[in-house]
Amino acid sequence: MPTGKVGVDVEAEELVRELVATLHPLRHVDLDMVGATLGLAIPSEHPEPSQVENAESLSKRQRLDQAFLATPPSQYDSVCARFLERGGLSPELRSRVEDLLWSREDWPPITARIRREVAEALDACGEIWLEGDGLMALVKRYWVLPSSNWSFDWTDPYEPVVRHMIRNPGDWTTVQFFKEIGALDGGGRRFVLFLEGLLSSSVNPDEARQRKLAAAILPILNRAGLQVIESGTVDGYPDFAVVTVGTRPRPTQLILFAGQHGKPELRVSDVLDQSIEVLTGEDKVLAYDVPVGQGGLTWHDLESWWSHRREIPAGQAKGDLWRRLVQACTNASPAQRAFLTTYYEYAKDRDPLYALLPEVWLHWDPVARRQRGEDAYLNQRIDFLMLLPGLRRVVLEVDGEQHYATADHQPSPRIYSETTRGDRDLRLSGYEVYRFSGYELTKGRITDTVSEFFDRLLRR
Template identity: 35%
Template sequence: MSVPADLAERLASIIQQRATNAQMPSLGLSAGLTIPPHQEGVSKRDRAREALAGKSPRELGEIARRLGVHLGDYDLEETGLAVLESDSAPITEITRRDVAKCFGDDLCGQQDPVALVGRLFPIQNLAAEFFSGRSLAREIEQHMVRNPGDWDVEYLFQQIGALTCSRDRFGHLLEAALHPLGRRGPEQIDLAEAINRVLRRDGYILNIEAEESGYPIYRLQPLSRGPTGSPKNLIFASNGPKPEIGFADAINNDIVILSNASSCLVYDRPLKRDGLLWSELVDWWRARPGVDPGDAARTLGLRLRASLASDAERYLFDTYFRLYRPKLKDALPAIIPQVYLHYDPAVVKLLRHRAGLRRQRMDFLQLLPNNQRVVIEVDGAQHFSREGEPSLVAYAEMVSADRELRLAGYEIYRFGSNELVGAGASDMIERFFERLWTLHKINPTTG
């Protein structure tokens, strides 16, 4: 990941300039940065430098992005986003111009283009090209509201910087322009399809992620083979009797544990399209009743480890954290054990009219960026045998379940339990995750 050589120093300077000694800790927290307390003889800049020392490029990029948002500093926010996006495919200027042509001279239908663009670009503070003394906001109003058709959307993109801004900002611009407040029905759908034909050239697409009043809400996402839809329920770390699950609201897919709640965990926060990080899981655990906030990471690790069923699973879990927690820090993807994939409300042995659902739980699940879901299975003898004897039926059931998962968009990786014990196991686990990170563009060296 590339990062401007002076970014840490630039951040230190901004913090120094924008906050008093007393305000610095609060400003730092707004960007996820812990600034040490004031000490006599230590300058504000040196305190900021100390807080920033040792931060990875991704961490510096995220701090710049968050600080830019908090301070309303467009350039700083864009600098941070450029760092965060440097390891993924860009949306080129050629593609952006062709997307603009899809709109013609009407960016947002019934919405106000000045208000829409102003939420994302500092048009009140920018002077329009060739129009000294007049803000870009006034020129957009003049040529796209009072005199529609004077400017086409490609020219607007050029003026506001949409041809060169971060991919994140460009994506939010398209999402806002396609909102049903501005266009509905066939007009909205046809325009989204036209834009998608262009975006696919760079490996992106506007997917329907939700709806409002029956109309689709679009989100820009990379093209991938990941599962369709967004994850909603995460029931995991089962270490006792199977929980009984009901719906608190079946329409909203809100679940409730009716019995045996202590034998599993339910992550009840929204799951983002960027995956689930260990730091986010720890934040969720820290907020639970009875958890010591200062010891949350350790106690969560112990609770998850208690759900593991074999030495091989425990070794994989322990080695993952030993290898990658120091490298990825807050950017470490969570490795979630004993996750319910299917849930059969009946006890299988009581079923008369059908077989129970296979593969109800996964050994480990990772929710990675771009809606990628990675399943890791640790196979003992029970995966290939019945009552101590080799079984083609058991093996067939396993590979059949694998096929269904792969066709649904999951990635599945299997380890034999004997691979995860003894000499060479740690190196083998490291090689696997290094290649997995490369595949998913996660940098374990720099975070």
């Protein structure tokens, strides 16, 4: 039964209740270990007399009930995400949890018409699969098919898909196939991930065929605000992703951030491979050289990278890296430092916690400013960068006087026009750009400003 808490998302509440209940088969000692991993405050089997009036041992049911009741609604999504990461859920429960979490994203709606036209475009290319096992694994991963969906009393609800798509290709059109598995009306994010699977080498291990299918559905998806991009390779085959229009087509390969004073020194060590060597030491700039893929860049990723790079324990790396980021912001401006610390205070209990990188070099030109001209240096270094799931690149700027006035504090239309033109260039290159005024980040306003903004940004 719902708890009756005011403002609670009833669907999320019921899911968390069911997830917690799945832990009942575990032993008491296992519950002691799993609680922290899942973000649950599971009480001890033997509570202290000072904690409860009756200090008798608690049953597993009582322990789990208390853990659920102690979970604040603000943590429901985080708990759901941790259960997903832990695995072991039934397909039906896993699907419901995924749909809940994906519903938080601001994903463009994909109408039934778009889905039908995508299916028809795929049909026009011939068979949509080369590996039957890959197709069935994809269907089972994203679509739960209860036996009641079928007119035949099959023991395995996926048997009709095997019969009509694998054993007897051509029995079903792709539209019929989509209809039978639920792809015509399922969640938009689930549909997109399913399409990515169809374009993958697991289902179609033939590059020419992958590209043909991707090209066929691209103009249709464009009408829904989506595009098909080549995001990398898997086992030598191209890897395709369906993302919102404007998203950068490649994963981030190198990030120069937390810059101190002066431009970093770089060298192209291999022109053919576009390999860049950073000559400036870590006292001046940090170089994150791990490719950032579809999942985005989290604080945990940064910690792990810094721990490995410096060969220090994770706990030490966390504090060491944090001090380095704060110092970079302190050197830049008090407003940037306040923005950084307020964001991490806001997001510290979120899972995942996406990294906010300060002082990031976005444009680097080896030729001197006087030779190249001012226009070549628009947005050479940005205040903050976030890399979010789906290859989203988010630029955050804290506007000081330098964005609209001269060094002697005189308003300058020229400087302001350069700022706005730089923003346009970034947006046209696939970046999301958001600006904050110094007034919004003053004491008494900054907490609300940061909370309201990131509540909306991270739901997308």
